[in-house]
Amino acid sequence: MNVSNIKNSQVSPSEGFREAFTLHLADNALIMGHRNSEWCGHGPILEQDIAISNIALDLIGQSRNFYQYAAQLFNQSTNQPINLATEDSLAYLRDVRDFKNCLLVEQPNADWAQSILKQFFFSTYQYYLYQQLQNNKDEQLKAIAAKALKEVTYHVRWSSEWVIRLGDGTEESKKRSLKALDELWMFTGELFEPAFYETTMNIDFVLLKEGWTKKIRSVFEEATIDIPVENKWHQTGGKIGDHTEHLGFILAEMQFLQRAYPNSEW
C-alpha cells in the first residue's frame, strides 16, 4: 500500500506512517470545517449561524496546524528541496484518492438535524482521540491536540445540546433527527477501525470507542433517541482514500482557484 505519494519516495515506513496519520487528522478537520462553513449566512437562527461558523473556524485552524506539521515532515525527508510541501499544497493540490478523512465528515449537511448529528459524532470522536494524543510521544501532535481539545470540548457541548433539543423538541424535529441518524450511523464504525498508519501511533481504539459510545448513549438517552444496534454494517475506506462521491465535489469547489491559476500567490 502506498503510504503517501506526495513527493517522497525515500521515507522510512515509520516516518511515512506518521505523515499519513498527520494528514488524516488534517483532512478530517478541514473537510468537516469546510462543510460547516457552507452554513455561514444560511443558519436557522443568527446566533447559531455565528456558532457553527465559529466551529468551522476552529476546525480550519486545527487543519492548518496539522498540515503545517505534515509539510515539515515531508520537507525534512526529501533530498530535493524543490516543490516544497506547504499547508496549501497539501490541502489544495491532492486529489480524492490522497485524502484520508473519514467518510463521516464528507457527508452533506442536508438539514440542521443532520449537520448537528454529524458534528456531535465527529466532535465526540475528536474529543476522545485528542485526549489520547495529548499524551503522545510526538511532541508536535501532542501540542496541537492539547490546544485543540479546549475548542473540541465546546463543540461537543454545543452539538450535544442541539441533539437533545431536536430529539426531545417537536414531532418534526424528532422525525428529522431519526432520519439523520439513519443517514449517518453507517459512517460511525470507520472512526474506530484503525488504518494501517494508525497502528503505530499508540492509540487505544478500544478505549476510544468505549468513551465515544458512552457519551453517545447518555446524550441519546436525554434526547429520547434509541441508539442503533451495535453490529450493523459500517461503511469504511475514507482513511485510505476510498471515499464517497461527495468528496470529489468538495475538492472541485475548494481547489478551483489553485487549479485554474497554478503557481500563483494568493
Next chain:
Amino acid sequence: METNQETIFQDKVDHEIKIEPKDWMPEKYRQTLIRQISQHAHSEIVGMLPEGNWITRAPSLRRKAILIAKVQDEAGHGLYLYSAAETLGISRDEMYDQLHTGKAKYSSIFNYPTLTWADIGAIGWLVDGAAILNQIPLCRTSFGPYARAMVRVCKEESFHQRQGFELLLTLSQGTDAQKQMCQDAINRWWWPSIMMFGPNDDASPHTAQSMKWKIKRFTNDELRQKFIDMIAEQVKVLNMRLPDADLKWNEERKHYDFGKINWEEFWQVVGGNGPCNKQRLDARKKAWADGAWVREAATAYAEKKASLNPSKGGTSETV
C-alpha cells in the same frame, strides 16, 4: 406637555447628551431610527451572502479562515444592531418580516454579484471603506445604544477594509491573470461603491432633519467626496486605476473632481431591479423558512424543561 418635552429633547441633542431608550423622544425620531438601524442590520445580514459565496472557494487556508471570520463579524454586527433597534420597541421577528416582505431596505451594494475572488478584496476595500466613512460619525450619533454598537462595528470594519486592500495588493503583484482580475473587480465595484453614500444632497430630503437630530453628521456629498479623495490615492499603491475618465485632482477645490454618477442605475437597483436583488432576498427567505422547524423545536424544548423544573427556568443556553 409635548412642546416642553420636545424642547428638552432637542436641548439634550444640542448638548451632545445621548438619548437613551427610556427617554422621551419625538415619534418621528423613533421611527427614523428604527428604519435606519434595522436597515443597517439587514445590510449586515444580506451582506454576508455575496462574500459567503466565496468561502468554500477561498484559494488558501489562510484566506478561508480570514473570510469566515469576516463574514461571521458581519453576523455579529447584525446582532448588535438588531438589539439596538429592539430598544426602540420593535422585535427582531418584526424586522425580519419587514425585510422578507420588501418593506425594509438594505444597502443596494449587496445586489451586485461576486464573480471572481478579487471581488472579495474589492468589497473589503471599497464597500467596507465606504461603509466606514458612513459609520464613523455614527459612533457619535445621538441615540445611545446605536452609538455604542457602532463603536464596536467600526473597529472590526477597519480591519475588514485592510484585509480587502491586502488581498488586492497580493493580486496586483501577482501574475498577469491576477492583475487583470484585480482591475476588473475595481471596474465593477467602483461606481456602486460611490453610490453607497446615497443621492446627492439636493435629492436627499431627510438630511436636514437628521442633521438637526444628530442622527447624521455629514451630508451624502461630503462623505462621498472624502471617500473619493481617499481611494484615488490608495489605488496608486495598487498600480490600478479607477474607471472614471473625469477623475482629476482639482488644485483650487483641494479635492478630486469626478464623473457623472448614473443615478438611473442606482434607483433601478434600489427599486428591486439590480442583478441579484431577487437571489439575495430569496436566500434570506429560504434560510428563515428552512429554519422554522429548528426554532420551533428549540422553543418547545425550552418550554418543556421550564415546566418540568420551573425554578431553573429550563435550559441554560439561550437559543
